[in-house]
Amino acid sequence: MILVFIEHKDGVLNKTSLEAIAAAQNIAGDTGDSVAAMIPAGSDIGLAQEIAGYDIEKVIVAKNDKLGTYTPDGYTDAFAEIIRKENPNYVVMAHTYQVRDFCPKLAARFGKEMVGDCIRYSNEGGQLVFTRRIFLGKLDADVTIKGEGPYFVTFQSGAFRADNAAAGSAAVETVDVEVGDPRMVPEEPFQEAKASVDLTKSEVIVAIGRGIKSEENIKVAEELAEALGADIAASRPICDSEWLPIDRQIGSSGQTVAPKLYIALGISGAIQHIVGMKNSGTIVAINKDSEAPIFDLADYGIVGDLFEAVPTMIEEIQKG
Amino acid sequence: MKIIVLMKQVANKDAVLRIRGDERWIDDSDVSQQTNESDGYALEEALRTKEAKGEGEVIVCTLGKPSAKTVIKDALARGADRAIHILVEDENALSPYQISKAIADNIREENADLVFTGLQSDDASHGQTGVILAELLDIPHATIVIEVDRESINGSVRVKRELESGWYQWFEYKTPSLLTIQSGISQIRYASLKGIMAAKKKEVRDVEVSVEDFESGQVVQKVYMPLKTKQTQILGDGDAKAGAVELIAKLKDEARVL
């Protein structure tokens, strides 16, 4: 069996779980396993019916009062009980922040580790080979897993498409699981006060990364932004250093934007940045390193020093 | 208040990476090295926590080659009190469970109140060493911590975790506990000259270990450059100025976005 984790908040599905179903169905096609979904919940949950509409064998609702809100301790206890009962060959999840928080713990409880954030897999003569991105996106690694299952595998968002999850009809089974007292007490999730700039409405964005080198150099990018009528944005390290406020940050922990034109200056293109800008219309990358992963996304690229390119760009724009 | 901080040495971010002959990792023989980014923030948070308490000890622990001593020296110069260096020849041949297990075996007896790690290594990027370690030490953990309420630490600690797309959540943890620290949690201090001098007298314990084989590990079969999926037009042929001229023309006439 391949056991898929279904993530939700108060019964509202996290859509990447559908990508995980698609991944599990694919793997099942290679291994001949059946697929089951696992939903931790504090009480009966309507989401189970929705998930039962996919081509899987069954939906297991692991029920306990203590699972009403997420804690890593609670989820690990619940999941471990289901794994012991079902003895799956693979446990498949979408690599979300919540999964990062508990999946390695769960795997360790079985004396295993997670093969995390995979971007694809292939079947090589019956052996599944998983591909992970390493060195901040500069290299890929093909990995195999030794020993007996359960194998714990998580996939990066977008590795599989949610609309490829095959529809069908599954049985729903509710299991009252035992959960110890969590050693952590969650408060309500919240959003910080609204960002003062809304980059989601920007038509043109000039984004700077660590390649800008120093706070003083930001004016180089600002001049370009002014010539283009663009807004300034940044990768995480720029905001971490407080060179620009956090509401300028693009990426998985910042804003998600899709301007007509996105110009990345000295940004390497780590996945956590890319998820925030990959749907931009035209993408330009200026980077000294010809192997920087941002070039795989760019429509136009200049391999070179941004401090040489940007002043010339400004001149050319001003020529009209 | 005793705090252990895990710190790893990784290839410099701007280093040109060459793949090793056996294609199973990079050739790091002449690659410049640095401290893993989030681990620097983990150390800073540990130092600030100790300072807020007005007492305590910050112990740095790294597992790696002899060259990882530079990570330790830098941490001691910035204010850590002592260090444990678990010496292995090639930590990149080890899987995260093995690394966590070797670290757990060598820090368990310290009975620390808090263990801080970075949230992810910039080379292997497993994002799980800290979480496995917490399970092996049988202590609770929180990942992607972006704020620690230092006033709150008293048998328990309140931490703010980053969730996706701009959401956050506070959790209260009993100590001992393990926190994986997100970059940007605070501003990292530089080592002072006084700190660098003081570091020379601080204790660094070297531990030689032979890491047990791990029968459930992941094994890297092959490392390679990502396959290109998009046709990018590279402009200027290495001349940034010529590229800039071409680029503006293309943005006007071809992409029609200017």
Ligand SMILES: Cc1cc2nc3c(=O)[nH]c(=O)nc-3n(C[C@H](O)[C@H](O)[C@H](O)COP(=O)(O)OP(=O)(O)OC[C@H]3O[C@@H](n4cnc5c(N)ncnc54)[C@H](O)[C@@H]3O)c2cc1C
């Ligand atoms: C859970 C998690 C969440 C994260 N969230 C985010 C997020 O929301 N947003 C985000 O951006 N990151 C995020 N990150 C961090 C992300 O993984 C990368 O570390 C970060 O995006 C790298 O920023 P960078 O490209 O500016 O820096 P680097 O990766 O250091 O790249 C700098 C680039 O500049 C180039 N360069 C240097 N000098 C020049 C020059 N003179 N001219 C031209 N090019 C030059 C270099 O070749 C290099 O490619 C997150 C990470 C984690 C683990």
Ligand SMILES: Nc1ncnc2c1ncn2[C@@H]1O[C@H](COP(=O)(O)O)[C@@H](O)[C@H]1O
């Ligand atoms: N060899 C190591 N020595 C010390 N700390 C490590 C080592 N490997 C990983 N860590 C810690 O675990 C964190 C997560 O690493 P990883 O699981 O590889 O992404 C890092 O940020 C470090 O704090």
